[in-house]
């Protein structure tokens with residue numbers, strides 16, 4: 001049993017077998033129970049309505065398959081008939097008589113959505129147990145009904161027309177199932193004969209057409225979008241006719257269309273086609289209706305070559321032709337055809353057609369419009385290709401234009417003399433050349449002669465006469481014309497006899513005239529310049545020779561060359577260059593080849609003189625035209641001396657560079673404009689680390705100075721000084737400049753004047769740091785006391801002198817102290833000299849701490865010390881002396897064996913106005929010291945500058 005069949009519950013055991021049989025049946029069946037529910041739905045029914053049995057079994061039939069509107073309507077009608085309310089199921093079952101069938105057509109909606117017209121044959125269930133149920137046999141008549149409707153419509157349409165409507169069964173090819181009655185009058189067959197004979201169509205088709213009309217081609221044709229074809233068919237009247245078959249519709253299994261006997265049309269077209277094939281281009285007949293749409297009723301095969309489409313395609317769609325008209329021309333073509341139509345005139349148009357293969361061709365269309373009664377227009381026309389003609393026209397036009405242009409550009413005049421007619425014609429160029437008005441010349445043929453320069457008239461006449469006598473076919477002469485404004489115009493006139501009459505007389509002469517005035521003038525100038533050149537050549541002080549590069553031989557040489565080389569002109573002319581130039585022969589030739597390529601050449605060679613001397617020469621060589629040959633004109637300068645000097649200079653320069661490079665110190669040379677000319681490595685290392693001497697060359701002074709100044713202890717002061725020096729232009733040597741890193745430099749500024757003009761400035765820097773250190777230590781050695789480190793006697797006395805000078809100028813008070821350690825001898829004696837030295841050092845140290853920074857403490861000798869107090873009067877000096885005395889008293893010299901204490905006696909004095917020498921004050925202080933010693937030591941005593949005792953009170 002099939003899985004899709006459902007056995008209704010309650011059926012007897014034989015039901016399975018029954019169900020299998022029902023499923024096997026071709027007929028669509030379903031069974032309904034008393035309540036109208038589907039209880040059986042066989043395979044054929046499944047196929048018809050696309051539902052599976054298990055989807056429908058148990059469902060009420062109406063709600064699933066019937067259109068609600070229709071059901072409602074049916075219910076209402078039945079209720080009216082029965083006089084009572086009915087339910088939906090009763091629509092099917094109510095009127096079924098037991099044991100009888102009720103047949104009705106119902107539209108049923110399949111699961112696939114299609115509405116099927118189904119013939120329902122409803123039979124009440126024969127079995128007593130199933131009373132109230134029914135069996136429904138379903139037959140799909142959808143296509144049949146549709147076809148019937150269609151045929152009814154078409155029968156009416158085709159009954160009297162020239163077209164026979166037909167329908168065929170698509171699955172059984174060409175089996176005609178319906179045909180309109182007019183087939184009898186049109187094809188000579190009765191519909192009954194056709195419908196009874198399944199092979200009727202195939203039997204009457206021309207045997208040659210069979211191959212072209214394969215089975216199933218209708219459907220194929222429909223898919224491809226064609227609807228029409230022609231074939232030969234046997235007419236009932238006993239002859240072959242041409243049938244045009246139009247397939248209108250292919251639906252499911254049915255094909256519908258119509259036939260038309262087009263034999264007459266085909267014959268006519270055939271005749272026309274035969275004629276058309278002999279006419280180049282395309283012949284056509286075109287109908288356009290008032291709305292502008294149109295179709296080709298005839299078009300010859302030529303449409304293939306003109307528009308690249310087949311006649312069949314064009315007939316199907318006239319627009320195909322229009323689409324091929326080149327877009328730029330479409331507007332014009334449309335306007336021209338509309339204008340032809342408006343005025344009922346022949347339409348003649350030339351336009352371009354773009355063929356499918358991309359070629360653009362020119363065509364000419366000629367057509368005559370015929371206005372019909374119904375306002376439609378019939379055009380008979382011919383379209384032919386004129387591409388070649390167009391090209392020729394175009395080429396002709398272009399070449400004419402080119403010729404005109406060339407004549408205008410070259411300023412070539414034309415004259416044309418019709419001898420027999422006595423007419424002389426000119427072009428505008430010629431008229432412009434002579435400066436006359438066109439008509440002045442044209443209307444007076446004799447005028448031309450008057451224009452020829454009197455000196456040239458005979459030549460002109462002679463040449464014309466030779467042409468007229470046919471002694472010559474053409475002439476070419478140069479002569480002068482007189483322009484209207486009196487100027488002389490040189491022309492090149494080329495005349496030619498172009499026509500000769502039957503008697504052999506020249507009847508037409510044509511000539512071209514070219515203005516060569518400029519050329520003549522240039523020629524004249526050239527002649528003059530040649531003379532000038534010859535003079536120059538002969539008299540010039542420079543050595544000049546002319547060489548023929550072809551032979552490598554000197555063809556001319558001037559007197560300067562004779563003098564330089566030591567040969568006579570006769571010897572030089574004809575001499576090969578290789579006798580002079582020391583290069584190999586092949587290289588000389590190569591160089592000459594190069595020289596010919598450029599207008600100006602410059603070489604340096606070694607030339608040998610007649611006396612055997614070798615000279616270095618600069619050769620300036622240029623190609624010159626002379627007598628149809630290209631010669632090399634060379635001017636030769638002896639640069640031997642210059643070369644030697646240059647070499648000496650270069651050597652000197654190298655030496656200088658070496659010196660500068662090896663110079664112990666930084667060196668910079670700038671030119672008069674402040675640009676760096678030369679700088680050595682040391683300069684870079686010292687001031688511009690990261691730069692090389694080459695990089696600094698041509699740099700400006702300001703930039704270099706700004707960078708270098710950064711290395712100095714006081715850059716602004718340095719820059720200011722540099723400016724001063726530059727302005728002063730003075731030699732300043734040995735100026736000392738400290739660097740930021742503590743080193744000391746010494747600088748020389750040396751402006752260099754040549755012939756009274758500043759040419760360059762030399763800056764030299766030397767590092768004098770170590771020398772300075774040595775000097776400093778020497779200075780210290782000379783001015784300090786070795787034991788105590790304070791100023792020695794010499795240094796103290798110098799300071800004393802300096803202060804005395806200052807005092808004499810400014811009168812600021814200056815005091816002087818003399819100090820002497822008391823009983824120092826005893827220290828030495830008791831403790832030894834080393835302790836004595838120790839005491840002296842301690843003493844100096846204590847004093848140094850008490851006095852001010854500006855005061856000068858000095859050891860004058862032994863245990864004798866002095867202090868110079870600038871800016872300090874007697875009172876201050878006394879106070880300081882007292883502080884010194886007490887500081888010494890308070891001090892204990894620590895010794896291994898204990899402590900040692902010393903005392904000091906101090907004498908004070910000062911500078912006074914009338915003192916003659918600085919030492920006076922010192923002597924007064926010494927005197928005061930002496931008094932302090934006398935007074936018992938450990939005392940301070942003072943004398944003022946005038947030798948008066950002085951006390952603090």
Ligand SMILES: Nc1nc2c(ncn2[C@@H]2O[C@H](COP(=O)(O)OP(=O)(O)OP(=O)(O)O)[C@@H](O)[C@H]2O)c(=O)[nH]1
Pocket residue numbers: 820821822823824825826828832833834835836837840861862863933937
């Ligand atoms: N240790 C040491 N002694 C020195 C130095 N120079 C001089 N003397 C000694 O200093 C002593 C100076 O002594 P005097 O000038 O006679 O007098 P005095 O002993 O200081 O007694 P007063 O009268 O108080 O000056 C001498 O014995 C010198 O030898 C020195 O550089 N070192």
